[in-house]
Amino acid sequence: MRVGVLTGGGDCPGLNAVLRAIVRKGVPAYGHEFVGFRDGWRGVLEGDVRPLGIPEVRGLLPRGGTVLGSSRTNPFATDDGVDRIRGTLAEREIDALIAIGGEDTLGVAARLHDDGVPVVGVPKTIDNDLGGTDYTFGFDTAVSIATEAIDRLHTTAESHHRVLIVEVMGRHAGWIAVHAGMAGGANAILIPERPFDVDQVQAWVESRFRAQYAPIIVVSEGAMPLGGAEVLQSGQTDAFGHARLGGVGDWLAHEIERRTGKEARTTVLGHVQRGGTPTARDRWLATRFGLHAIDAVQAGEWGMMAALRGTDIVMVPLLEATKELRLVDPALYAEAEVFFG
Ligand code: F6P
Numbered sequence: 558m559r560v561g562v563l564t565g566g567g568d569c570p571g572l573n574a575v576l577r578a579i580v581r582k583g584v585p586a587y588g589h590e591f592v593g594f595r596d597g598w599r600g601v602l603e604g605d606v607r608p609l610g611i612p613e614v615r616g617l618l619p620r621g622g623t624v625l626g627s628s629r630t631n632p633f634a635t636d637d638g639v640d641r642i643r644g645t646l647a648e649r650e651i652d653a654l655i656a657i658g659g660e661d662t663l664g665v666a667a668r669l670h671d672d673g674v675p676v677v678g679v680p681k682t683i684d685n686d687l688g689g690t691d692y693t694f695g696f697d698t699a700v701s702i703a704t705e706a707i708d709r710l711h712t713t714a715e716s717h718h719r720v721l722i723v724e725v726m727g728r729h730a731g732w733i734a735v736h737a738g739m740a741g742g743a744n745a746i747l748i749p750e751r752p753f754d755v756d757q758v759q760a761w762v763e764s765r766f767r768a769q770y771a772p773i774i775v776v777s778e779g780a781m782p783l784g785g786a787e788v789l790q791s792g793q794t795d796a797f798g799h800a801r802l803g804g805v806g807d808w809l810a811h812e813i814e815r816r817t818g819k820e821a822r823t824t825v826l827g828h829v830q831r832g833g834t835p836t837a838r839d840r841w842l843a844t845r846f847g848l849h850a851i852d853a854v855q856a857g858e859w860g861m862m863a864a865l866r867g868t869d870i871v872m873v874p875l876l877e878a879t880k881e882l883r884l885v886d887p888a889l890y891a892e893a894e895v896f897f898g
Contacts, residue, residue, distance in 0.1 A: 558652040559590045560854055565597030565630070569695030569700035570835035571679045571843030573617035573624055575657055578847025580614045585853050586646040592649060594769050597658065598665060600632035602638060603646040604718035618840055621774060621833045625820025632665055637673055642891045646674070651720035653854045657681055659693070660879055661797040663862060667875040669861035677853045678862035678875045679846045683831055686730035689865035689878030694843040697725065699830040701737040706826055707773060719819035720762055720813050724806030726830050727777035728799065733830070744773065745897050747809075749779035750786075750884045757808070759816045761898035766819065776809060777838040803827075805892030845870050 564572045570760060576593070581806075583589040593609035594600030607613075607625070617624065632638030646654070655674045656666040659682035666676045676876045680687045685696035703725050716719040725733045731748020738746035747753045758774065765772035779802055781787050790803035806823035813821040835843065842865060849863040849870045861872040 558587070558854065559650055560653045560655060561592045561593060561594055561599050561601065561606075561646070561649070562625070562655045562849075563594040563600060563847055564625045564627050564681075565656065565658035565659065566682070568622045568627050568831055569850045570698040570803040570831065570833065571694035571839040572622065572657060572681060573620045573855055574840045574843035575679055575681070575694075575817040575847040575850070576609065576612040576624065576833060577617040578844040579851045580609060580611060581656060582848050583851040583854070584611055587851070589851070589854070590757065592651060593625045596626040596628040596876065597630055597662060598632045599628045599773060600625075601645050601654070602630065602632055602641045604648060606649065606747050618844075619834045620631040621835065629795045629797060631661065634669075634796045634875075635669060638670065638755065642669065650675060654689050655679060655850050655854065658686070659874075660688060660882065663875055664879045666715035667860070667879050670875060675857075676875075677850050677858065680852045680862055680864065680878065680880070681843075681868065683733065684730055684884045685732040686884065687878060687880050688691045688883050689862060692842065692865050694835065694839040694846065695831070696732065697838040697842075698833075698836045699733050701774075701836050702830050703733055703826055704740040706824065707737060707743060707775065710773055710824060711742070713771055717820070718766070718771055718817055719885070720772050720810070721773065722774045722776060722806045722810050722821060722823040723820070723821055724770040724776050724778055724825040726826070728779045728802055729882050729884070731777040731780065734775045734777040734780075735885055735889060739893050739896070741773070742773070742896065743775040745774045746890075746893050747776040748885055748890065749777050749781070752781050752783045752785070754783050755809075755812055755816075757806065759813065762817055762819065764811055774809065776806050778805060783870070810821065
């Protein structure tokens with residue numbers, strides 16, 4: 558078979574490890590040939606390809622980002638998107654597609670499967686908010702980076718008696734904030750799933766200072782105050798209709814300074830969380846997803862996605878995985894709350 562592979566959406570540590578696993582198994586075990594599409598669905602729409610053989614995946618296991626490039630192109634944003642995709646697959650004699658991505662990229666894959674395109678999915682996102690799988694790769698790396706940042710910020714918070722706010726990624730789900738906040742000993746963790754009460758945050762800050770410590774607050778970019786809205790970096794939206802978030806940390810710092818008279822500063826981790834080499838766990842997960850994805854292609858399991866359930870990799874329908882985002886469980890948040898204030 559000739560198999561096309563693409564990586565779409567925000568880049569994520571572990572993407573290259575998936576490519577390596579797919580090719581390293583697919584060539585010797587099944588005799589498949591691979592074609593890499595550049596920049597996600599854009600490459601499929603425009604027939605923009607690059608070679609993807611064993612020589613091209615050498616050295617990729619620890620490498621961050623994606624050698625295929627990525628974009629947030631949405632083929633369904635144009636009327637002829639599906640026809641153009643079919644055209645590219647026919648022209649390049651491609652028998653199957655492996656789409657590696659998050660809710661948007663895999664949402665497109667699910668719709669294409671409905672239209673009869675032979676596609677298999679691999680879940681990635683640092684946000685860890687994809688349904689159908691316990692974890693996505695990239696998340697563990699993002700949590701490690703955010704935890705290290707929190708550890709480092711504690712010393713400045715204590716030395717200067719400041720409130721330090723760490724703004725982490727997480728558009729709709731607060732997984733990074735909850736995991737890194739718990740690991741880093743945050744005094745408040747604010748997540749999109751639970752609008753926060755600024756009076757309560759102020760009370761936590763004041764109680765932390767009374768205990769002769771300085772507060773660290775971890776806030777997801779998508780968190781919002783009760784009765785308020787998400788803080789946007791710009792009014793622009795991407796091809797899937799997502800606004801660019803950012804700024805809730807600064808908003809909160811200003812509010813805390815105004816209410817408490819204590820100096821409050823924000824560190825926005827931004828793309829640092831998505832950069833660099835994947836952790837061992839993300840390499841392990843990405844590699845296993847890649848191996849199971851190419852097995853699924855060989856078995857003709859179209860419309861399925863590799864997923865982690867416990868320690869097993871299983872195949873689940875793309876449609877099921879992309880139906881609903883996986884949000885932070887209130888019981889987990891309650892565990893984190895024990896340490897607030
Ligand atoms: O979807 C992953 C993610 O990192 C989100 O946490 C974040 O909101 C978004 O991507 C940022 O996207 P971009 O890098 O395109 O601005």
